Amino acid sequence: MSAGEHVTDWLPAYVLHCLTDEEMALVAKHLASCPACQAELHSYQAAADELPLALVQTAPPPALKDRLMQEIRSRQMKDPDPSAMSFWPRLAAFFRRTAPAWSLVVILLLAVVNVSLWNRLNQVNSHSATTMRMIPLVNSIDSPAAVGALIMDPGGIYGTLVVDSLPALDSTRQYQVWLVRDGARTSGGVFSVHSDGYASLEILAPLPLIQYDSIGITIESAGGNPAPTGSKILAGDLHP
């Protein structure tokens, strides 16, 4: 094999890493400047990647999952204890923990100061791929004091719901988030509010949030229902 020749015959061994170091280097050098061989490489790589699917599948011992989850939890617990930190890290941790609350304060202030500014902000946000989007939620006649907003990441994939002034519910009921797409409703999670009516919730959805049309919140049985049964408390259009 010389540097100028196509390396097609070497690619099967290259994807399996069974060439010598020198041979691997020669193939890599040629691939760097040869689209035809790169395309061949991808097709061989795809074939090699599938090989494990042909194995007899053996289940690991059931206890392994318990050990894994314990390991995960112990790693989480190794995170720094805020009480053991000095003042500045503690202050930073406080702001991180209360970020949703601060976001809500900002949202409420903006809403009170100027409704038109909200519209302009939304227009700007909808054309920007680099800023967070804030979707204000509209309350209903059943919840005249409720306020809330959905904060979406720039890609429209994730979102955090922040609400305030919602009535605290008894233990048999919870608020449930619904995501609406082409008329179909998917649960985005359930939550309860603090005694002051405040809550924040990371929305869990099978699809990126941007693919839904709107969001709504209803009161449902504790743990949530398969479909909404209660009246709408808050709602918002995800594509205003």
Next chain:
Amino acid sequence: MDYKKYNDETLLRLIARSQENALSELYERYSRLVFSVALNALADSSLAEEITQDVFVRIWEKAGSYHVEQGRVATWLTSITRNRCIDIFRHSRSRQENLQVSWEQAESQDPPSPQNVEWEVDLAQRQRQVRSAVAKLPADQKHALALAYFQGLTHSEIAQALGEPLGTVKTRIRLGMQKLRLLLQGENEP
């Protein structure tokens, strides 16, 4: 919250946000695959368990680094597993090759039932395709591919392990991969 309905990529996004239940669901889906790759590479159940745990701990810590461009999640998991096994081989002074890999019979899996979600149907279909393709390879080519893929052996090491000429091993690897690629491409054509 029913995590079964989420696809693999969504589970990884949730794992990146420290959702334990998402990791639990991903483990339910792929622990058999990861464990089987490790077991076939190492031929040691205890080590295979250790590798399986390592792989999922790594997923827990690195889920945010996954991008769709890297390929399917299952491929990402098996690549991590394979690399960990090869690392163990390379750090082991007395390497013992596992010369037997347990390939599944081509038609040994039941078709997915109607209540299966999309990812289950897709995985079952891919398994059937790959098993059918591997079953059609000559035994000597299949064996050489297994030693290369699961144990990370070079041409020379495979030739030594099998007591075969180097040229013969090179030919088997090349023909085996060419046929596998052809069979899988044929299976994927409409």
